[in-house]
Amino acid sequence: xxxxxxxxxGGLREDLSPFIKEFKHxxxxxKRSPLTLLxxxxxxxxxxxxxxxxxxxxxxxxxxRLSEAFQPPSWxxxxxxxxxxxxxxxxxxxGSRISLRVGVTVVLTALCIGTILGGIAGYVGGVVDEVIxxxxxxxxxxxxxxxxxxxxxxxxxxxxNAMIAISVTWWPWYARLVRGQxxxxxxxxxxxxxRCVGASGFRILFRHILPNAFGPVxxxxxxxxGWTILTAAALGFLGIGAQPPQPEWGLMISVGRIYFMDKPWxxxxxxxxxxxxxxxxxxxxDGLGEILNPRLRxx
Amino acid sequence: MKSGEDVILRVVNLKKxxxxxxxxxxxxxxxxxxxxxxxxxxxRGETAALVxxxxxxKTTLGRTILRxxxxxxxxIYFEGVNLLKLSKGEMRKMRMNMQLVQQDPQSALDPRxxxxxxxxxxxxxxxxxxxxxxxxxxxxxxRRVGLGEEHMNRFPQEFSGGQRQRxxxxxxxxxxxxxxxxxxxxxxxxxxxxAQILNLLKDLQRDLGLTYxxxxxxxxxxxxxxxxxxxMYLGNIVEKAETREIFKNPLHPYTRTLFSAVPIPDxxxxxKRLSIKGEVPSAIDPPPGCxxxxxxxxxxxxxSRVKPELRExxxxxxxxxxxxx
Numbered sequence: 225x226x227x228x229x230x231x232x233x234g235g236l237r238e239d240l241s242p243f244i245k246e247f248k249h250x251x252x253x254x255k256r257s258p259l260t261l262l263x264x265x266x267x268x269x270x271x272x273x274x275x276x277x278x279x280x281x282x283x284x285x286x287x288x289r290l291s292e293a294f295q296p297p298s299w300x301x302x303x304x305x306x307x308x309x310x311x312x313x314x315x316x317x318x319g320s321r322i323s324l325r326v327g328v329t330v331v332l333t334a335l336c337i338g339t340i341l342g343g344i345a346g347y348v349g350g351v352v353d354e355v356i357x358x359x360x361x362x363x364x365x366x367x368x369x370x371x372x373x374x375x376x377x378x379x380x381x382x383x384x385n386a387m388i389a390i391s392v393t394w395w396p397w398y399a400r401l402v403r404g405q406x407x408x409x410x411x412x413x414x415x416x417x418x419r420c421v422g423a424s425g426f427r428i429l430f431r432h433i434l435p436n437a438f439g440p441v442x443x444x445x446x447x448x449x450g451w452t453i454l455t456a457a458a459l460g461f462l463g464i465g466a467q468p469p470q471p472e473w474g475l476m477i478s479v480g481r482i483y484f485m486d487k488p489w490x491x492x493x494x495x496x497x498x499x500x501x502x503x504x505x506x507x508x509x510d511g512l513g514e515i516l517n518p519r520l521r522x523x
Numbered sequence: 524m525k526s527g528e529d530v531i532l533r534v535v536n537l538k539k540x541x542x543x544x545x546x547x548x549x550x551x552x553x554x555x556x557x558x559x560x561x562x563x564x565x566x567r568g569e570t571a572a573l574v575x576x577x578x579x580x581k582t583t584l585g586r587t588i589l590r591x592x593x594x595x596x597x598x599i600y601f602e603g604v605n606l607l608k609l610s611k612g613e614m615r616k617m618r619m620n621m622q623l624v625q626q627d628p629q630s631a632l633d634p635r636x637x638x639x640x641x642x643x644x645x646x647x648x649x650x651x652x653x654x655x656x657x658x659x660x661x662x663x664x665x666r667r668v669g670l671g672e673e674h675m676n677r678f679p680q681e682f683s684g685g686q687r688q689r690x691x692x693x694x695x696x697x698x699x700x701x702x703x704x705x706x707x708x709x710x711x712x713x714x715x716x717x718a719q720i721l722n723l724l725k726d727l728q729r730d731l732g733l734t735y736x737x738x739x740x741x742x743x744x745x746x747x748x749x750x751x752x753x754x755m756y757l758g759n760i761v762e763k764a765e766t767r768e769i770f771k772n773p774l775h776p777y778t779r780t781l782f783s784a785v786p787i788p789d790x791x792x793x794x795k796r797l798s799i800k801g802e803v804p805s806a807i808d809p810p811p812g813c814x815x816x817x818x819x820x821x822x823x824x825x826x827s828r829v830k831p832e833l834r835e836x837x838x839x840x841x842x843x844x845x846x847x848x
Contacts, residue, residue, distance in 0.1 A: 241676050242637045242676045412630050413625045413627055413628075413629075413630035413632075414631055416586075416623070417625065417691070418644065420589060420618060420623045421622070421644060421648055422618040422648050422649060423644065
């Protein structure tokens with residue numbers, strides 16, 4: 225009889241049920257807050273565009289037609305054309321791929337380095353903590369934009385080097401955040417309980433401490449996604465990020481700036497694209513803060 | 524009572540000093556002597572209660588016995604094995620025999636784990652059960668503490684305090700331990716729920732032959748559940764006796780004042796309220812001699828010089844006080 229019971233209720237479906245419940249809760253919060261919903265919609269549009277850009281872009285983003293240079297927005301070129309006669313809509317659409325790559329790579333790199341170092345610092349403590357955190361302070365003490373500029377310039381211009389430079393200036397924030405989280409969670413009752421049960425330090429760190437520390441980290445990451453794109457655009461704007469003729473938004477603004485007074489569309493549309501992506505990432509960050517807080521769940 | 528002479532846990536001269544001040548830049552400025560030379564003997568199948576006011580080191584002592592805090596010095600024998608001599612790996616195995624139920628069930632359960640995962644964790648950690656078998660065992664444990672199948676896949680924040688404490692007890696039982704440290708398991712619960720949990724603990728003890736170290740400051744609870752009582756003051760054990768004996772005949776001046784504070788449910792009963800002056804002295808720089816002497820109503824000259832040892836004054840009744848010798 226007992227085995228029947230197990231057969232009926234055991235198995236994969238039951239193991240998944242708490243996660244399905246979690247997912248439903250996330251949907252509920254998203255539905256309740258229109259701004260979060262807007263953020264997710266904008267972000268989904270952004271991702272979709274990045275994926276299908278080669279299909280939906282009306283023109284080749286690199287193709288120059290000098291005879292069609294500086295055309296204002298029209299039905300033929302909805303966002304107009306730039307100084308080389310390239311279609312700006314196509315370039316903005318293609319630019320989303322670069323931005324997506326920058327955002328994902330930089331945030332993931334910074335998050336991984338920061339989480340590992342911050343996690344170790346907080347969990348081990350003592351001398352290790354002291355050493356890691358002083359290095360972190362060292363990097364943070366330097367104005368991040370200037371450090372990124374200097375690094376990118378030293379590594380040589382180019383998008384990949386810009387991404388490396390931004391990652392290097394970005395991880396200390398995660399190290400600090402994770403360390404603080406780990407320090408407080410390390411003292412929680414369930415960590416002691418787990419230790420008492422005989423769990424290894426590895427298991428405690430990865431199964432108990434880090435998952436509980438991750439809420440604020442994810443929130444931070446989703447906001448940083450926008451900021452790193454903005455920083456990469458700034459480096460592009462200053463000439464040490466993406467190089468021409470890449471359809472990078474910051475670079476496009478940089479070129480469009482020269483003609484801004486009489487041909488504003490060249491800089492405006494890439495600028496709008498950056499604005500919308502950064503906005504989306506911030507709105508999602510706020511929403512996630514609520515979704516990921518277990519204490520706010522179901523009362 | 525049923526205790527016999529079978530000692531399951533013996534603690535000898537256990538000390539835990541927490542250093543004050545930090546590392547590198549700061550100088551070490553002293554020690555908090557949270558546990559300062561404690562001897563305990565707990566018999567198999569009994570409940571030993573550890574009572575004392577907040578900050579006297581009860582919790583630290585409980586944690587140190589389980590080696591969740593490394594002691595500064597001393598010996599802890601569990602069934603004759605000195606725990607402090609065990610390697611990390613051996614200690615991990617040893618933990619199957621000794622468990623902890625914490626004071627605050629709010630924080631004792633990982634908010635990101637389902638009840639099934641939390642209760643099953645000990646079994647997974649020691650590689651005892653997985654999959655269906657794990658589920659079957661967890662269900663059995665939950666039923667044991669009065670919960671059911673429908674609770675398995677919920678998260679801790681969906682439960683009340685009493686239910687959470689039941690979950691914690693189920694987790695503590697998962698490895699079939701012989702000895703459980705109960706660190707004020709009922710102090711954060713309502714009175715009615717407290718009674719339920721206490722009865723559950725009693726039933727479990729009877730059915731599974733468990734030994735408890737029950738840490739509490741609630742003397743009515745202690746009287747109800749325990750066989751022996753240890754009274755702790757500022758890192759020292761000042762008195763030890765069987766529960767009935769100590770409630771009837773408290774000897775140490777501290778125990779007497781402590782026990783005179785227990786409310787008696789009889790409005791007509793008049794009795795002398797003993798009270799002591801002042802605060803608990805700091806454990807950083809404890810007073811010399813008997814630690815209680817600055818507050819003791821019967822302090823003598825010798826008390827400030829010589830620290831009294833725990834001494835048997837009546838059969839089974841030990842007290843550390845210069846009044847009895």
